[in-house]
Amino acid sequence: MNWETVIGLEVHAQLKTNSKLFSSSPTLFGASPNSQTSFIDAGLPGVLPVLNQKAVQMAIQFGLSIEASIQDLSYFERKNYFYPDLPKGYQISQLQRPIVSNGHLDIELDDNRVKKIIIERAHLEEDAGKSLHDAHPSYTGIDLNRAGMPLLEIVTTPCLSSAEEVLCYLKTLRQLLLFLGVCDGNMQEGSFRCDVNLSIRPQGQTTLGTRTELKNLNSLRFIEKAIEYEKNRHLDLIESGLPIIQETRLYNPDTNTTHAMRGKETENDYRYFPDPDLLPLIISADWIARVKSELPELPRQMRDRFINDLGLSSYDATALTSSPEMADYFESTVAIAGKANAKPCANWVMVDLAARLNKEGKELADSPVSAAQLAGLLQRIADNTISNNIAKKVFEALWNGEGATADEVIDKQGLKQITDSG
Numbered sequence: 001m002n003w004e005t006v007i008g009l010e011v012h013a014q015l016k017t018n019s020k021l022f023s024s025s026p027t028l029f030g031a032s033p034n035s036q037t038s039f040i041d042a043g044l045p046g047v048l049p050v051l052n053q054k055a056v057q058m059a060i061q062f063g064l065s066i067e068a069s070i071q072d073l074s075y076f077e078r079k080n081y082f083y084p085d086l087p088k089g090y091q092i093s094q095l096q097r098p099i100v101s102n103g104h105l106d107i108e109l110d111d112n113r114v115k116k117i118i119i120e121r122a123h124l125e126e127d128a129g130k131s132l133h134d135a136h137p138s139y140t141g142i143d144l145n146r147a148g149m150p151l152l153e154i155v156t157t158p159c160l161s162s163a164e165e166v167l168c169y170l171k172t173l174r175q176l177l178l179f180l181g182v183c184d185g186n187m188q189e190g191s192f193r194c195d196v197n198l199s200i201r202p203q204g205q206t207t208l209g210t211r212t213e214l215k216n217l218n219s220l221r222f223i224e225k226a227i228e229y230e231k232n233r234h235l236d237l238i239e240s241g242l243p244i245i246q247e248t249r250l251y252n253p254d255t256n257t258t259h260a261m262r263g264k265e266t267e268n269d270y271r272y273f274p275d276p277d278l279l280p281l282i283i284s285a286d287w288i289a290r291v292k293s294e295l296p297e298l299p300r301q302m303r304d305r306f307i308n309d310l311g312l313s314s315y316d317a318t319a320l321t322s323s324p325e326m327a328d329y330f331e332s333t334v335a336i337a338g339k340a341n342a343k344p345c346a347n348w349v350m351v352d353l354a355a356r357l358n359k360e361g362k363e364l365a366d367s368p369v370s371a372a373q374l375a376g377l378l379q380r381i382a383d384n385t386i387s388n389n390i391a392k393k394v395f396e397a398l399w400n401g402e403g404a405t406a407d408e409v410i411d412k413q414g415l416k417q418i419t420d421s422g
């Protein structure tokens with residue numbers, strides 16, 4: 001029998017606000033334990049949460065960018081459970097009316113196939129704290145810095161069917177969030193986390209199989225491996241006539257296996273109810289229209305513009321829009337060097353500059369060669385003052401701070417090429 005893998009994803013994107021979802025505590029990463037914890041985050045009795053407007057705005061931005069519906073009336077609910085890093089005994093989340101519903105994100109796979117991924121909902125919720133198991137030899141510590149951090153939980157329908165599609169979706173989603181400026185996308189620091197729900201079914205069957213949920217996946221590589229492992233585990237069980245138990249499982253990167261963490265809770269277990277401390281959230285049509293008019297250019301649109309306007313290949317346009325920093329650098333260079341230099345500019349940014357940055361483990365933001373300097377260099381190649389080969393020397397000199405502009409380096413080092421045939 002042919003089996004088909006069915007996957008639905010829940011991504012938790014930490015929103016890039018300055019303060020938490022319901023308190024004024026700062027949201028910087030890496031602060032010492034409990035130094036960014038207010039009475040509200042600690043759940044002391046009598047304190048009241050106040051909703052962060054910026055987080056709502058970011059959720060609207062995201063919703064509009066995936067052509068979803070924005071609820072004009074939504075609620076916050078309490079999701080009740082006990083855990084040491086959750087002092088309130090509940091997490092404030094949204095169940096009945098998520099702020100964003102029914103959107104989609106198109107992903108482009110390696111074979112150029114485009115697939116529409118349906119995002120059924122995205123809702124706002126607060127993060128929990130962290131248990132620190134290795135901060136003390138015999139105790140577990142509790143750090144509430146993360147408690148109350150704003151999260152947007154983005155949930156797809158079970159419409160993905162392979163690890164390749166999952167990775168492609170995650171990259172596309174992360175890129176979108178980066179371009180919107182609503183999330184820093186850092187998987188190691190946990191600002192972009194993903195739970196994978198997976199089941200299998202005979203090819204052609206329409207009903208869904210029993211799923212398991214995989215947690216603890218903090219890199220794309222682990223996600224890919226966990227999907228492979230879990231798919232095969234399902235297959236083995238079914239082929240041996242054993243049942244699949246609906247449960248939450250943890251991926252262990254050391255053994256490349258998954259193990260049961262807890263039985264799957266259902267909604268009823270959490271006793272969701274509307275949080276009486278928070279008013280219903282009413283979003284006016286005006287606000288939505290304003291956010292829409294201020295939406296930045298999205299990666300797909302930018303890519304198309306690079307192809308149609310600047311004559312770049314689809315490969316180059318895709319690479320240059322892989323991050324907002326890269327796109328920005330490229331655009332600033334072209335703005336000075338001129339559209340006619342777009343193609344060589346793409347090459348210099350993607351090949352020479354990228355290789356040089358890579359060699360020193362530097363980010364584009366710390367590039368010693370600025371967009372303006374690179375543009376100056378491109379102009380001297382274009383007007384034949386220097387050859388491509390000499391340009392590499394000039395680039396190296398600019399990198400090492402041996403001149404403020406390409407012209408200065410060319411002058412100082414006598415690099416002007418003579419093309420007079422006489």
Ligand code: ADP
Binds near residue numbers: 009159208209210
């Ligand atoms: P919960 O919030 O309890 O995890 P949801 O019903 O909200 O459950 O679903 C969470 C995710 O699981 C969604 O992305 C959904 O698409 C996916 N999912 C649900 N059923 C299946 C299934 N049988 N196989 C694969 N994925 C599934």
Ligand code: MG
Binds near residue numbers: 010195213
């Ligand atoms: Mg879940």
